[in-house]
Amino acid sequence: MIAQPGSSPLRAFLAARYGRGFATRNEIIAWQAAGLRKLRQKIMPRSPFYAAFATAPMADWPVMNKALLMQHFTGINTRGIHLDTAMEVALRSEESRDFAPMIGDVAVGLSTGTSGQRGLFLTNKRERALWAAVMCGRFWPSPLLSQQRIAFFLRANNALYESLSNPLMQFHFYDLLNPFEGNLAALDAQKPTVLIAPAQILGQIAKAQEAGQLRIAPRRIISVAEVLSPEDSAIIETVFGQRPEQVYQCTEGVLAYTCRHGSLHLNERYIHFDRDEIEGGNGAFCPVITDFTRQTLPILRYRLDDVLIPDPTPCPCGCASQRLLRIEGRADDMLWWPGADGRPRLVPADAIRQAVATLPVPVRDYRVIEEAGQLTVWLDTTIPEIAGPAMQQALHKVAAGLGCQPPAITVKRGLPPDEGAKRRRVLVKRG
Ligand SMILES: [Zn+2]
Structure with a gap:
């Protein structure tokens, strides 16, 4: 019996922590079919833009990208939030950097891609809790009820990440726009047990530790938000004695993360991936994602510019979710x-x-x-x-x-x- 997707944060936590993942491709297909039904019945009818597509074949849904999502933002979201309102809230928070951008219980996230175009994303409390549940389930060090100090390096603060705070964790957010030396001093004082940062920042932190500017001993090191190069991975492993874990995510969702064997698997529990295969790329593809868990700003057939290289061999961990050899980077690069x-x-x-x-x-x-x-x-x-x-x-x-x-x-x-x-x-x- 397969549970319904879009399940509760507790179920998501348990699946990420103790689950073995899907055993077969057929299980994934059945799970996603249920997710899709729920999306058509419960989410799409609430979006003025998507309501008419709720009964149409998926192939007829428009392929989205950041520009189109922004263009139709007001009609796509299920809360009637106007693009201008959301943008104003996001920009004000970005300037002052001292409050989380919220409209009621909806958090507004702002992303600036390499193209320079701004993207806005909305999450309600449940979506944020689900994200936190998956992250904690997968990456919280043992034992479960041990207190953790978490260091999180990010370009800007976002209520999505603050949802993580609870009595078991001391959470410190490091703004990447602050001088790196200042961040290093604070990091040294915090002595984090879990270190989360973009790959290249992790590389710099490892170099600082190697040079004696820093004395920390994190138990988990997690690379987020950009491609982890073998060079950075190697220096992190040399300095801290552990291979960094990887979470491949963007404001559009958590797309993949490493299993206990260190392989990246697509997050097929929450996202359906279509492949826009690249000619001459030998199986390389740009993912077109449909997220079953997004309720506030539906992400349906959204094409990302990242190029992913699939690994056709099964993973020793036994999980049938598509394994990735690596994330090659943005198609433009x-x-x-x-x-x-x-x-x-x-x-x-x-x-x-x-x-x-x-x-x-x-x-x-x-x-x-x-x-x-x-x-x-x-x-x-x-x-x-x-x-x-x-x-x-x-x-x-x-x-x-x-x-x-x-x-x-x-x-x-x-x-x-x-x-x-x-x-x-x-x-x-x-x-
Ligand atoms: Zn695996």
């Missing part, structure tokens, strides 16, 4: 090189990383920037005269392996001077 047949081929960031790893001289760090058909490779190394030609060769080998041609390559020493907040090792600049 991918390198595409022309193939022999004229069609572009996706060049994974991981292939570039491996090319750097095979260089005959040590490289501390690197950046690969593609702009106007030119590839500039920055290598932080003491022996550029050997590393440069070797890198050229390695990239040509990568291209040959993928059956494509690399653009003109220039190798420079050091790292580029003007890195923005979204520091990336592989970057595509579009005009």
Whole structure:
């Protein structure tokens, strides 16, 4: 007997903590069919925009993205909240940074993607409790009733995360817009048992600990909000003696998280994933998500720009939810090189990383920037005269392996001077 999706926070907590996940694909299909029925009966009729689609085949629902969701925001949400009202509340809170943005019991979240376009998201109390239940269920250290100090690094405060506070946890929010040194001092004083931060911040924290600026011993380290690179994962593991767990989430929902074996699985308990497969990407796809749990701002057939690489082999943990090899990043940040047949081929960031790893001289760090058909490779190394030609060769080998041609390559020493907040090792600049 399969319980109904959109279940209570307690059930969500128990499933995340003790559940083994779905044993078969058929179980997932049955569970999601029930979720979809509930969505059609209980949620869609309350949304002026979606009411007419409640009885239509899913394939007829419009494919959403951030721009469309903003355009129809007032009609899509089930609480009659006007876009302007929500935006005003979100911006006011962003400026003052001292109150949680709320409209009644609805929390307003603001996201700014790399495209610079603002996205607004709404969650009611139950949706926030469900999120907290999944996170705590999966990541709360044992024993269950032990007090925890949680450090959470984020770009802006959000009532979604404050819903976590309870007598068992001392919760400290670190604003990424504050100077990093100040955050480090507070972190050192807090001595967190659970450390949650974007991947690159975790990498910086690990480096600070290594340099003796910090003495913390978290029992759980969780990477959120951006791609965890193997480089950052390695330094975190070296310094703290544990592999970071990963939660792949955005304001649109918790899309995937690591199981006890360290594999990322799609969160198919709460979200149905359609795949917009990328040509020449060998199974790589952009997810089109339908979330069964969102009641305030329904997320239906919402296409994300992230490229996911599926792992077809079953996970030893026994959970049948789709396993991911990795999250490649945003489609806009991918390198595409022309193939022999004229069609572009996706060049994974991981292939570039491996090319750097095979260089005959040590490289501390690197950046690969593609702009106007030119590839500039920055290598932080003491022996550029050997590393440069070797890198050229390695990239040509990568291209040959993928059956494509690399653009003109220039190798420079050091790292580029003007890195923005979204520091990336592989970057595509579009005009
Ligand atoms: Zn697994």
